[in-house]
Amino acid sequence: MIEKSINKQAAVPESSIYLCAPINALVEGIYEENITFAEIKKHGDFGLGTFNDLDGEMVMLDGNVYQITSDGKVVAIGDDVLTPFACVTFYKPLSHDEITSEMNYDDFIAFINSLLPSPNIFYAIRIDGWFSHVKARSVPKQENYRPLAEATKEQSIFRFSDVEGTVAGFFTPEFVPSVSVPGFHLHFLSSDRNHGGHVLECRPRNVRIGVQFISKLELSLPMSLDYLTEDFKRDVKQDLDKAEK
Numbered sequence: 001m002i003e004k005s006i007n008k009q010a011a012v013p014e015s016s017i018y019l020c021a022p023i024n025a026l027v028e029g030i031y032e033e034n035i036t037f038a039e040i041k042k043h044g045d046f047g048l049g050t051f052n053d054l055d056g057e058m059v060m061l062d063g064n065v066y067q068i069t070s071d072g073k074v075v076a077i078g079d080d081v082l083t084p085f086a087c088v089t090f091y092k093p094l095s096h097d098e099i100t101s102e103m104n105y106d107d108f109i110a111f112i113n114s115l116l117p118s119p120n121i122f123y124a125i126r127i128d129g130w131f132s133h134v135k136a137r138s139v140p141k142q143e144n145y146r147p148l149a150e151a152t153k154e155q156s157i158f159r160f161s162d163v164e165g166t167v168a169g170f171f172t173p174e175f176v177p178s179v180s181v182p183g184f185h186l187h188f189l190s191s192d193r194n195h196g197g198h199v200l201e202c203r204p205r206n207v208r209i210g211v212q213f214i215s216k217l218e219l220s221l222p223m224s225l226d227y228l229t230e231d232f233k234r235d236v237k238q239d240l241d242k243a244e245k
């Protein structure tokens, strides 16, 4: 009995990342896929994404979905709301680390990188605590078919100082840029649920970092006419860098 439970604890729990569509569909301006959050929640309780018509940034924490609109408002979202792109997992961190003094963004990213044993698997990352500074953005509602790199030119940028909250997101291997944003993709939500967005920079001061190793990818391919008839020959890596960094 005892041996069994030790073995169980020693093993890395198997977990998968779920995407309801590949990111290249979003990059090409396919902003309507009509996938409900009820469906997304079957695949995870933690993650990020956007909403139909690219209407703001999405962050999911503990099974709750929040929308950060381009005017900076945070709205709690119901299960019937629709999304063209969401990336989620059931959050089960394997390790926890702490940062107890202020760190600039480059050092912070280097520190998180040092927690990841290999760049060739996915990770879910959740950072809770105090930040001296968070620079985040959100995007205004768009017409379908306007490429993401164009749409994000109109992004609103928010700067929060001395803020408590959660940075949540994923690390994606470099070799799947058509599926998900390579490297770190992080969204922010303040503890008071009043602020948030897609993280452009942050300076953590006193935070706890949870990391989950993910060795399985589950990708849904939309069956919409827009998706089925799109030509995905274009290399979207440059657009993705422009839109997401």
Ligand SMILES: [Zn+2]
Binding pocket: 048, 049, 057, 185, 186, 187, 198, 199
């Ligand atoms: Zn984002």
